[in-house]
Amino acid sequence: MNIRITQVTLLDESNDHHGSVVDIRIKDGIITDIAPKLNATKGEQHIDFENLIVSPGWFDSSVCIGEPGYEERETIKNGLLVAAKSGFTAIAVNPNTYPVTDSNSSVSYLINKAQNNAVSLYPIGSLTRNGEGVDLAELFDMTKAGAIAFGDYQHAISNPNLLKIALQYTQSFDGLVLSFPQENDLVIKGMANEGEIAIKLGLKGIPALAEHLQIARDLYILEYTGGKLHIPTISTAQSVALIKEAKAKGLDVTCSVAMANIYYTDSELEEFDTRYKVLPPLRNETDRKALIAGLKDGTIDMVTSDHNPLDIEQKKLEFDHAKFGTIAQEATLGALLTLVTERQAIHLLTAGRSRFTGEKAKIVVGEPANITLFTAKGTSTFTKENILSKSKNAAFLGAKLKGKVYGIIANNQYIAS
Template sequence: MNIILQQVLIADSNSPYNGIRKDILIKDGVIAKIDDAITDESAQLFTSDDIIVSPGWIDIFSHACDPGYEYRETIASLAAAAAAGGFTQVFTLPDTNPVVDNKTQAEYVKQKSANTKINVHPLGAVSKKREGAALAEMYDMKQSGAMAFTDGLQPVQNAGLFLKALQYVKAFDGVVIQLPQDKSINASGLMNEGIVSTRMGLQGIPAIAEELLIARDIELLRYTQSRLHITGITTKKSVELIKAARAEGLNISCSVTPYHLFFCDEDLKNYDTNLKVNPPLRSKSDMMALREAVMNGDIDCIASHHLPQDWDSKTCEFEYAKPGMIGLQTAYSAVQTVLPQLTPLQIASLFSINAGKIFGLQTTIKEGEKASLTLFTKNEFVFAKEKNKSKSFNTPFFDVALKGIVVGVVSKGSLILNN
């Protein structure tokens, strides 16, 4: 099917049409023409005021829960939620049952997602069964479609093993993704360690648990000269450590979650289990430092850390609740709300362009290029429960007025619009 997007504002630093309103003609999933006015009677016509179009957004850290935990999410429901949130490509974590630590499991994700509206890519485990004892079959998984390698919410604690992983991926220019948390430092903590945790009587996880692992991994990166992405950073010092490493010339990048920009530990005063996340919400000063880092370009990407949990896992005492929240459908709106000064080009960079460069999935809005596009506006958005595409409902954003609407995506040759 042919598609014409009429008078959309293009936000793409790699496109000659960046910052210009144009018509875009898409034929068989490829951008056939970009011009001031295009007519094609056979085409599906899309026209709307104030629409911005960027290269399709990429989420690099989502839990699909499939196989093994399909009652929380499936690859099909994840893809539906991702498309509604503006993502045309999503990386799924290996923390399934069985773990994605071999080519068979990587191929399962690719085959299961073949008919979804967007592209779903597996992340392979760094270690077998994510146990941190022996390297997984990373080369085989790479050949079977794994985009990068991570042990997800079980970050590699063994320095020797992590060193081997960084060395191993150099053979095929791979990337290792690490969630920064030293599990030997109060892993049983329930929230950020600080004044608020003391006041609430909850065990805390200190910021040093994050910063120590980042410092260690930077040393290992310096030694190996490999490629490392730190996701879910939460503190000012973490930003400074990564910024200094990058200035030194190391191949390091980082991402932050929308909820670490939106909330801080002070928001936990009502013991809302939807705000129990890992890494935890930090202090207000750290939250503001993260916002500043996003604005000045020290943070490369926004990563949703979409983590579905069933009703029983959240409707209980804070101490027993499992961490995480769903976040694909609210990622853009949450970020645009707390940082309304972000330009369309900055949004395109944070949600698509930078991740594309890091993981080799770069798409651009030019004639002859594959049409992987996200359509969005800065208008107000309310996330109603009945609009939720995920199988789980663990989010604090229901019925909250946010700024920023995802209108739809162009993916796999189709225009998918939100109702």
């Protein structure tokens, strides 16, 4: 694969050309030249888009792919193509498969199945056996197979001693523990944010307190044990404050926010549309604004699509019976650019890689190309034609978006959007 990208704004703080308009040449997947102007050579592909920006490849820290077990929702092959066309060169895949990703062999299956793709797949191993929240899974064995973190997707760790042991044990191999922020005993059969909207609609509430108590507990345990903790998809103003305080203490904690929670509020539930039934639930405008402020001041480390394909039998139901989740990768850039600048967006879409993998994508001569191509110009409306996933449970249908993904170059492949 030989490519010349021309007149592109390069945004990578590790590069001397950061912020400059340059040409980039890639040969056999390796960046060979970066200069203000490069002459064409025989046999190379020319890429030249209007208002083109190139950044280090994006990393999505929370993605669900049905395979194995739920291929009707999404397959690994198509899931990686969706990620590529949405601008991501790597994704962390949640263990909510069947069987649950809780062993060396199940981690190896995912990695082997994803080989030879432009997008790199990194498995998140289940923290507990079968994701049941009782006994720790074989964490070290999964690490040796390629798992990059451990957590039970959208299932809180109810037993505080289990979290304590996990944080202590994973220190021996620098493992990252994920703890979903929800105190289950305060939620029971909650469907939506506890507040005026839920009361008006007659829906059982999920109180913000359930998130605050769990995060406070987890941070106390982290302070006691040490270790590395990641709190996925926070959703409230108080959660931002708690994590900001913990970071000020020097605790090794990071957090993410799902794209839906910074774009929408619980007012979207007025029509009982199950596309907006997500977990954590959409909160109020005060919480949404606090989350955006947390992104801008660095308290929230990364944005995730929290992409969760679900088939029609699980979403086109009465609100109480529908499952939580939305697909979101296809709309992530466009929605995020309506809230932050392109440079902030790049940071929020790349920060997860170093936290989860210990690596950082750089646009450097002599290194393999791992880049995302996009523009921050232009507006559009997200429609059914923009859905690339097998499942169609998209909360972002009708959303007003900004910018556009042009594609990615990674693993010696160019995937155009």
